[in-house]
Amino acid sequence: xxxxxxxxxxxxxxxxxxxxxxxxVRVVVLEISEGVSAQIPDLRQVSVGVHVRTINSDGHILAxxxxxxxxxxxxxxxxxxxxxxxxxxxxxxxxALKDRVITTLQAVAAEKGFCVRAAGVIDLxxxxxxxxxxxxxxxxxxxT
Numbered sequence: 001x002x003x004x005x006x007x008x009x010x011x012x013x014x015x016x017x018x019x020x021x022x023x024x025v026r027v028v029v030l031e032i033s034e035g036v037s038a039q040i041p042d043l044r045q046v047s048v049g050v051h052v053r054t055i056n057s058d059g060h061i062l063a064x065x066x067x068x069x070x071x072x073x074x075x076x077x078x079x080x081x082x083x084x085x086x087x088x089x090x091x092x093x094x095x096a097l098k099d100r101v102i103t104t105l106q107a108v109a110a111e112k113g114f115c116v117r118a119a120g121v122i123d124l125x126x127x128x129x130x131x132x133x134x135x136x137x138x139x140x141x142x143x144t
Contacts, residue, residue, distance in 0.1 A: 005061045007130040011101065014052060014064040014132075021113035025054040026120045027102050029094040032065075032129065042075040048090040050098045051129065052105070053122040054114075061122055065129035066101070068094040100138060 008014040019025070032047045049067035056062055069090030077084050098118065105116045134140075 003059045003061070005063055005124055005127050007127075007132075008062070008064040009130060009132050011052065011064050011066060011104075011132060011134040012136060014062060015105065015108050017056070017062055019054075019109075019112045019114040020057045023054055023056070023114040024117055025052065025105055025109070025114055026117050026122055027052050027098055027105065028118065028121055029091065029098050030121065036072060040074075043072060044075070045070060045072050046087065048087070048094050050094055050101055051121070052101060053124075055122060061124065063122075063124060063129060064132045066097060066134055067131050068097055097137075101134070104136075104138070 008017075028051055029048065030051050032049075033044050035041065036043045036045050047067050047070040049065055049069075052064040052066070054062050069086060071083055071087050071090070073083060073087060102116055102118060108114075109116050
């Protein structure tokens with residue numbers, strides 16, 4: 001049986017999927033990096049964000065990627081470089097987002113019986129993660 005990756009464009013859609021008891025949902029901060037120019041091999045576009053993944057009862061991977069910051073970086077850190085400062089701040093922002101996602105998922109998990117883990121990555125292989133949004137993020141709803 002061929003297994004598939006099912007990506008969600010909104011975290012709410014991911015959470016609405018039927019979770020089975022004892023299913024593990026993994027939430028981690030990761031970087032996605034890709035080269036920008038063949039002529040400048042050290043120039044890359046880097047996105048830092050929160051990856052939420054699980055394997056459903058059929059063995060399919062369910063995935064949702066919430067990007068926090070995307071920057072273009074040239075390898076080789078330089079003291080005081082604002083681009084690298086933005087990159088470092090992205091990891092802190094993504095860690096805060098991860099905590100909010102985990103809190104939200106744990107509330108749903110209490111009702112549906114699945115487990116939330118802040119460790120481990122379910123490999124998507126060569127599939128590029130679809131950028132998702134989280135409409136009910138508590139920090140967004142508090143600002144309105």
